[in-house]
Amino acid sequence: MSLLELFWPALLLMLALSLLLVPFGTEVVRRGVIFLDLAVGQWAALGAAVAVLWLHEAEWGLWLGAMLGALLAASLVRFLARNANSVALEAPIGLLYALALSVFMLVQANVGSQREVIAALVAYDVLFISAEQALLSLIVALSVVVLWLRWPWLREQGFYWMFALVCAFAVKMAGLLVVFALLLAPALMGLKWGHNALWPRWLLAVVVSWLGLFVALHFDWPAGYTLVSLLSLSALLVYGWQSRRSVG
Numbered sequence: 001m002s003l004l005e006l007f008w009p010a011l012l013l014m015l016a017l018s019l020l021l022v023p024f025g026t027e028v029v030r031r032g033v034i035f036l037d038l039a040v041g042q043w044a045a046l047g048a049a050v051a052v053l054w055l056h057e058a059e060w061g062l063w064l065g066a067m068l069g070a071l072l073a074a075s076l077v078r079f080l081a082r083n084a085n086s087v088a089l090e091a092p093i094g095l096l097y098a099l100a101l102s103v104f105m106l107v108q109a110n111v112g113s114q115r116e117v118i119a120a121l122v123a124y125d126v127l128f129i130s131a132e133q134a135l136l137s138l139i140v141a142l143s144v145v146v147l148w149l150r151w152p153w154l155r156e157q158g159f160y161w162m163f164a165l166v167c168a169f170a171v172k173m174a175g176l177l178v179v180f181a182l183l184l185a186p187a188l189m190g191l192k193w194g195h196n197a198l199w200p201r202w203l204l205a206v207v208v209s210w211l212g213l214f215v216a217l218h219f220d221w222p223a224g225y226t227l228v229s230l231l232s233l234s235a236l237l238v239y240g241w242q243s244r245r246s247v248g
Contacts (some may be wrong), residue, residue: 010127010213010223016137017170018205019181023148023198024163027155027184030195035090036077037116037167039097043073044168045121046100049107052114062117066168073100073122074164081160115163123175123224127216137173141167174224181228185235192242209232 028036046132047069048062055061073096080092108118144166148155155162170179185208186201193200208231 007127007217008215009129009131010135011210013126013129013137013173014209014213015136015184015206016141017174017178018186018202018209020137020141020144020166021170021179021182022186022201022205023145023155024197025165025185025187026195026201027159028163028183029187029191031159033077033081033089033093034184035093035097036163038176038180039077039093039100040164040167041179042097042100042104042159042172044070044164044171045176046104046107047072047110047168048121048172049104049118049187052064052117053107053111062172063168066172066191067165069100070168070171071161074160078160104156121171121175123222123228124173124178125223126174126178126227127223129173133173135170137169140169177228178224181231185231188235199213204234205231 004044005162023158025037028034045067046064047067049065050069051061051065054055077089077093077191081089104118108115111118112240144162147162167179174182189204190197190201209227212230213223215221216223219226
């Protein structure tokens with residue numbers, strides 16, 4: 001197998017996840033609910049982890065668990081959002097995340113031989129993604145982007161449930177930390193451009209994530225954690241530079 005044959009599914013997956021997550025990350029920042037992506041993603045990981053504990057390696061169980069966990073968290077946040085401003089809302093969302101993370105760690109301590117499956121829910125080594133998974137991710141991403149762009153009322157009225165399903169899907173594909181970084185890093189790097197500027201954010205997400213894949217491959221590092229590190233560092237540097245220019 002050539003290097004290209006091994007590598008193209010990972011490149012395609014990061015393209016798909018960038019397309020899928022950038023609009024939601026931008027909307028999370030616009031709404032001022034930064035903890036939302038981490039909380040919903042953690043509940044998706046928790047749901048999948050519980051499915052691993054009960055159903056072992058049943059793939060449908062992982063998908064079902066992730067979706068149910070994410071939908072539960074999103075429904076709770078939507079309920080809280082009706083009667084709280086963004087500052088007050090961040091506190092209960094943060095506690096939802098802390099709760100899910102704590103239970104997740106308890107589940108992880110009791111899964112025995114399935115611990116690697118649970119660990120992948122935090123940051124999956126996407127260099128080993130299959131071609132079928134990468135193509136599925138691209139189809140899902142393109143479908144969601146079409147819905148996002150053509151029906152604004154859907155993202156306004158059904159944002160929390162759309163976000164939950166997208167987050168559950170992405171966490172299952174790449175892990176919680178990769179999803180969190182892809183949601184927030186492009187949104188932070190493009191903070192000065194306004195909330196409707198998706199194309200430059202998409203471009204930044206793809207370029208930085210592909211660079212992360214090459215770095216991981218070259219140094220033989222875990223791809224998931226390499227991606228998170230590079231996305232986070234890039235966003236912090238760009239945001240710091242923009243802030244310095246604004247002050248100057």
